[in-house]
Amino acid sequence: MADDRLVARLVASTCATIERHAEELTALDQAIGDGDHGTNLKRGFKAIADEAADYGRMDFGSALRKAGMVLVMKVGGASGPLFGSALMDMGKIAAEQPRTSAQAATLLQAAVDAIKKRGKSNIGAKTMLDVLVPVQAAVADSGDIARIRVVADVALEATRPMRATKGRAAFLGERSVGHLDPGARSTTLLVHAVCDVLEGI
């Protein structure tokens, strides 16, 4: 795989997985949110996919910033600014694509920081951070792809017994217990989509 195709492959992989799982994400969100997570993300990632050719010609940082701004403007729910700010802040520090797992971990830390700031949240509140924080740690730790996938899946499942204290699900209090968090699920899907690209699937 030529490195200059990485951005195009990331765009294709992430957009395809969101498209494929949109109904599942919406169903999860209907249980504890307002039922629009799948349709919102689908709209945002479709807008990225529509300009896929442009991304293939951009440097890594510019592509991240552009994709982030598209999500901010197109998603229509809180997940737009959350994922969008994460991509934009990663793009600000990534002149070129990461070559080592340490560099990738630094990028992911920027994403974690952006989402914490934008969502005024932290781990344990039944959000996307409950997946992204352990995934970032796993990347920093070893960068082993198979392990990163397992860490994401385990972290996602760990959101099920959590009681939501952020977002719409917080209104439900105890009733949010027993459901996977939709944002944690979409984050896990995106982690797998990136892993797919890195493994050349």
Place this chain on the structure above:
Amino acid sequence: MTGTVSIVIVSHSPEVARGAADMVRQMVGSDVPVAHCGGNPEGGLGTDVGRIKTAIESVWSEKGVAVLVDLGGAETNSEMAIELLGPERGGNVVICNAPIVEGAVMAATEAAGGSDLKTVKATAEDFQS
């Protein structure tokens, strides 16, 4: 500084946003500029960062802009829109932690008297039904 603080109403529903703005105009008059927006980029329930930013710009006032929001995503998207205005202009816009309809009416009432942004925000947030 002349003029008044402006009001922007951001709801998930275009109808709620328009209705709240209508109530403000009827109860407070037209001295206070009021903009409203609701709906996601496709027109369904949700909010739209681009249109929130446009709404703020449409009633821009040197005295500041007070934004009233309904639920979580409206707040997050409004914060994003304010950030996109840049630090200088964005610093002159605040989100009021208040119920959208009552907060908008209280904020506009305070603004109509020429109060500054801090006072307008405090009045909206002090409202107790």
